[in-house]
Amino acid sequence: MTDLPPLPYSEPLRLHQIGAGLKRRLTPDADARARVARALDLQALDRFEVDFDILPTASGWRIKGRVVADAVQTCGLTLEPLPVAVDSAFSIQMVEATEEEQEDEDAEIDLELDDDSPDRIEDGRLDLGQYAVEQLALNLDPFPRKPGAVFEQPEEPAEISPFAALKALRPRDGSAEG
Numbered sequence: 001m002t003d004l005p006p007l008p009y010s011e012p013l014r015l016h017q018i019g020a021g022l023k024r025r026l027t028p029d030a031d032a033r034a035r036v037a038r039a040l041d042l043q044a045l046d047r048f049e050v051d052f053d054i055l056p057t058a059s060g061w062r063i064k065g066r067v068v069a070d071a072v073q074t075c076g077l078t079l080e081p082l083p084v085a086v087d088s089a090f091s092i093q094m095v096e097a098t099e100e101e102q103e104d105e106d107a108e109i110d111l112e113l114d115d116d117s118p119d120r121i122e123d124g125r126l127d128l129g130q131y132a133v134e135q136l137a138l139n140l141d142p143f144p145r146k147p148g149a150v151f152e153q154p155e156e157p158a159e160i161s162p163f164a165a166l167k168a169l170r171p172r173d174g175s176a177e178g
Helices: 028-037 099-103 128-138 162-169
Strands: 010-015 020-027 044-056 061-076 081-098 119-121 125-127
Touching: 010 128, 020 128, 028 044, 028 125, 028 128, 061 128, 081 128, 119 125, 125 128
Parallel strands: 081 119
Antiparallel strands: 010 125, 020 044, 044 061, 061 081
16 A cells, blocks of 8 residues: 655544534644645645534534635746635534444545535544645635636647648659659
C-alpha cells in the first residue's frame, strides 16, 4: 500500500470526546495556513477559521459548521492574483464504520458524484482539520477567473491539404526529377 502524503492540517478528535455534543473553532496558525495554501494551489491564505458543532444522532453524528477564509487564487487566464472571500455553512452526516468495512482494506470503493451516504468514521476518530480543508476546497472556484478576463481563441492556421504539402516539396526550378 502506498503511503499517502501528510495532511496539510490535522486536528484529530476521538469519538468519546464528543459526548452529548461538542463545539470547536479551528484557527490554524501561519505555518498550517501556508501548508493548506500549497495543498490547494493558493497564492495566499490570510484567514482560515472553521466552526464545528458536532452532535450525536440516532444513526451516528452530524457535523454542522461554517468555514470563513480570505484567500488569493491565481486567475486561470491572466495568471494575476485573484482575492477570494469564503463564508459558507456546511453539514456532514457521519456513521461509525463496521468491523467488516475496517478489516477489508482491499474492498472496492464506489464513488458517485451525487452520493448522499454518510461519511464513515474509522478507528473511533475523525480529523476536524481534514474536514476544514475539504470544506475550504469545496468552496473555491476550480477555474478562477478575474472579472472581465476573456479568453481569446488564437487564429487557427488554415488546414494544409496533403497535396499542398507535397507541392511544397517539389523543386522550385520546375524540372521534374525522374
